[in-house]
Amino acid sequence: MTPRMSRYAAAVFAIVGMAMLLPAPSGWADEALDTSKLPRISGGKEIYASPLSTIFTAPSSVADTAAETLKVLSADGWQQYGRVSASEQANPDMVLASLKKGAQGLSVFINAAPAQNNATSVTYSGVPLEHDLPFPKNATEIKFDADRPHLKCTTPDTVEATSDFFRTELIARGWSPWSKEDSAKAAYADKKTEKGLFSYYVQDNQKPLILTLQKSDDGKTAVNLESIPPQILFAAKEAPEDKPEPTPQPSAPTAHDKLGDAMDALALDIMEQAKKATKDALAGVTAPQPPADARAAQASQPQSKLTALAGNSAPIPVPSTADGLDFDGSAGRLDYNSSSSVAEVVAFYRAEMPALGWSERKTVINQPNMVALEFHKGEQEVSLTIMKMGTSVNVTGAGSALQKEEAVAPDASASETSSGNDTTQALEADEAGGLPVPKPHSLSGSEKSLFRYSANASVPAKLASVLEFYRAELGKRGWTEDTSKAVIKPDEVVLYYTMPEGPAVLRLGRASGETTAQLSIRQTEAAKKSGLMPKPGQTKILFGNILETPATLVIAGKTIKIPGGAGSKAPDGPTLELAPGKHAYSLKGSKAPMANDTVEVAADEIWGLMVGPGGVLPVQMY
The missing domain is CATH 3.30.160 (Double Stranded RNA Binding Domain)
Structure with missing residues (x-):
C-alpha cells in the first residue's frame, strides 16, 4: 500500500463518517433499514454500528470479502444491481455495490484498510430510494436507477407471467395501468408486439411508466421499465401565448433528498478518488485538482456553441456533450445525459433540426429547468424533454422519427404529397x-x-x-x-x-x-338483462372493494360505504346514478392509499370504481 493510497483510504472514511452524521429523513425511520442487524461474514470485527451505517473488518482479501459479503446478503433477500447508464469499474483495492430489498436500498463499500492492520473494511450504508420499482426474485443482469426511475433486467419467466408480476407489484405501489387509446385507467392495458408486449402505468404526481417485455432467442424475457415524459400519454392543452399554463415548481429539498444527494456524492467521490489513486500509482505524480468550489464555478460558466456528436447511431442529432447515449430504434426512444445546460441543449436542437428540414411546434412547457420540444417533418414526429436532473441535464426523446427504418410506415415519407389521389395500402x-x-x-x-x-x-x-x-x-x-x-x-x-x-x-x-x-x-x-342499466340520460356507478377491510368513498356529495370484498367477484356492491359530467371523488377509511381524483362519464354509461391496494381504479363497464 502506497502512502498515496493510505491518504485515499482515510479520505473515504472521512466522507463516510460525514454521511453517517446526517440526520435521518423524516418518515424514513418508520420503515428504515437497521444496518447494524444485517448479516455479516464470519470472522468480522465491528468498528462502528448504527441503524444508518455500520463498519466492520474482515481478515480476507477485498475480492474474497466482497464475494462472501454479497453472498450472505443475497441469501437474506438483497438483490445487487448496477447503474443503467454507467460502466462498471474494476479495482482490486475496493468494491462498491448497490443492493435493494423491497423498498430499501443499501450501499456496500469494501476496501483495503491499512489503519486496521491491513485488514479489509466493509461499510454498510442505508440509502433511501427516490422511487421503488419491483425486482423479480429470479432477475439477473439487473440495472436500476431510482432517480429517473429506470429498471432493466432479465428473467427466465414467460412474458405473460412477468407482466402479471409487474402489474400486481405496481398496483400495490399505487400505480394504475393506463389505456392510451381511452385516455383512462384500466384494469388491464397490455399491448402485444411481435415478440412481447408493452404497457403504460400512471400515478398521481409522478411521470408515467412504460413497461416493455421482449422474449429473447434463449427463451428468457428482457425487462425494461422506465419513466417517460407525460406528454407521450397526455397531450398538452394549447394555451394562449400570452398566458401560458403554469408549470409546478420543484419543492424545497427535504432531508430525504439531502441524504440521497449525500450518498450519491459519496459514490461519485469514491469513484473519482479510485481513478486518481490508480493513476497516481502508475504515474507517480498527478496535477493537483482545483478545490470543489472552483470546479463548481468552472462548471457554471457558459460553454461555447454545441456541435453534433460524431458517430451518433440515432436518426436525429445529439450534442457532443451527450453521455450514456441509449437509443432503442424498435421502440422509438432516445435517452442520454449532458453536462451542458438546459438552455444550451434547447439552442442546439433549435439550430440543428430546422437545418435538417424539421419544423418546430410550440409547447407550453418552457421553464429554466425543463423544456419540451416537438418537431415534425412530413408525417414523422419527435418529441424531446430536456430536464435538469441534479448536476446534469437529462434528455429523452420519443416518436416515429426515432423508429428503425423498417418500423416506419412505408407510406410515411416526406416525399409523398398530401393530395387526395394517393393510393391506399392493402392490409x-x-x-x-x-x-x-x-x-x-x-x-x-x-x-x-x-x-x-x-x-x-x-x-x-x-x-x-x-x-x-x-x-x-x-x-x-x-x-x-x-x-x-x-x-x-x-x-x-x-x-x-x-x-x-x-x-x-x-x-x-x-x-x-x-x-x-x-x-x-x-x-x-346483456346490460339490460342484468338490471344495471341506468335511467335514460343518467350514468350508473358500480362500487367494489377487493380489500378485506371496508372503505368509504365520497362522490358527488354522496358518501358510499363499501364492505370488504364487495363487488370483487360479481357486481353486488353499492350502486349510484349520476348525471353525465366530471365528478370528483375521495377515498377514506381504508388500508388503500388516500385518493382524490375525478372520473368523467357520459349519458347511458356504466362505470365501476374499484378500491384496491393502489387506491381507486375507474373502469368503463358499458
Whole structure:
C-alpha cells in the first residue's frame, strides 16, 4: 500500500463518517433499514454500528470479502444491481455495490484498510430510494436507477407471467395501468408486439411508466421499465401565448433528498478518488485538482456553441456533450445525459433540426429547468424533454422519427404529397379479443369489462388504408354502418355501427406517424338483462372493494360505504346514478392509499370504481 493510497483510504472514511452524521429523513425511520442487524461474514470485527451505517473488518482479501459479503446478503433477500447508464469499474483495492430489498436500498463499500492492520473494511450504508420499482426474485443482469426511475433486467419467466408480476407489484405501489387509446385507467392495458408486449402505468404526481417485455432467442424475457415524459400519454392543452399554463415548481429539498444527494456524492467521490489513486500509482505524480468550489464555478460558466456528436447511431442529432447515449430504434426512444445546460441543449436542437428540414411546434412547457420540444417533418414526429436532473441535464426523446427504418410506415415519407389521389395500402386481417385489427401493426391489444370489450391497434399505414380495411372487414361480418353519424376528417374518423350485441364505435386517428384504431362494442342486451342499466340520460356507478377491510368513498356529495370484498367477484356492491359530467371523488377509511381524483362519464354509461391496494381504479363497464 502506497502512502498515496493510505491518504485515499482515510479520505473515504472521512466522507463516510460525514454521511453517517446526517440526520435521518423524516418518515424514513418508520420503515428504515437497521444496518447494524444485517448479516455479516464470519470472522468480522465491528468498528462502528448504527441503524444508518455500520463498519466492520474482515481478515480476507477485498475480492474474497466482497464475494462472501454479497453472498450472505443475497441469501437474506438483497438483490445487487448496477447503474443503467454507467460502466462498471474494476479495482482490486475496493468494491462498491448497490443492493435493494423491497423498498430499501443499501450501499456496500469494501476496501483495503491499512489503519486496521491491513485488514479489509466493509461499510454498510442505508440509502433511501427516490422511487421503488419491483425486482423479480429470479432477475439477473439487473440495472436500476431510482432517480429517473429506470429498471432493466432479465428473467427466465414467460412474458405473460412477468407482466402479471409487474402489474400486481405496481398496483400495490399505487400505480394504475393506463389505456392510451381511452385516455383512462384500466384494469388491464397490455399491448402485444411481435415478440412481447408493452404497457403504460400512471400515478398521481409522478411521470408515467412504460413497461416493455421482449422474449429473447434463449427463451428468457428482457425487462425494461422506465419513466417517460407525460406528454407521450397526455397531450398538452394549447394555451394562449400570452398566458401560458403554469408549470409546478420543484419543492424545497427535504432531508430525504439531502441524504440521497449525500450518498450519491459519496459514490461519485469514491469513484473519482479510485481513478486518481490508480493513476497516481502508475504515474507517480498527478496535477493537483482545483478545490470543489472552483470546479463548481468552472462548471457554471457558459460553454461555447454545441456541435453534433460524431458517430451518433440515432436518426436525429445529439450534442457532443451527450453521455450514456441509449437509443432503442424498435421502440422509438432516445435517452442520454449532458453536462451542458438546459438552455444550451434547447439552442442546439433549435439550430440543428430546422437545418435538417424539421419544423418546430410550440409547447407550453418552457421553464429554466425543463423544456419540451416537438418537431415534425412530413408525417414523422419527435418529441424531446430536456430536464435538469441534479448536476446534469437529462434528455429523452420519443416518436416515429426515432423508429428503425423498417418500423416506419412505408407510406410515411416526406416525399409523398398530401393530395387526395394517393393510393391506399392493402392490409390483412388479424384478430385481437375476437375483433378484427389490421396487419401489419406495430402493436395490438384488447380490453374487456362487464358489458364492453374493445380491440386497439397502431398501424404503420395511411388513415385512408385503415378506414378501407375496417369498412370491408366489418361489412363481411354483417355489421351495419350508420353513415348519417359518420365523422370523416383527414386525421380523424368516427364510425357508428349496429350489431346484435349492441352499438359499436370505430375511432381512427394519427399519432407518431401511424394510424391508431379502437373498435369498441357495448353489449346492450346483456346490460339490460342484468338490471344495471341506468335511467335514460343518467350514468350508473358500480362500487367494489377487493380489500378485506371496508372503505368509504365520497362522490358527488354522496358518501358510499363499501364492505370488504364487495363487488370483487360479481357486481353486488353499492350502486349510484349520476348525471353525465366530471365528478370528483375521495377515498377514506381504508388500508388503500388516500385518493382524490375525478372520473368523467357520459349519458347511458356504466362505470365501476374499484378500491384496491393502489387506491381507486375507474373502469368503463358499458
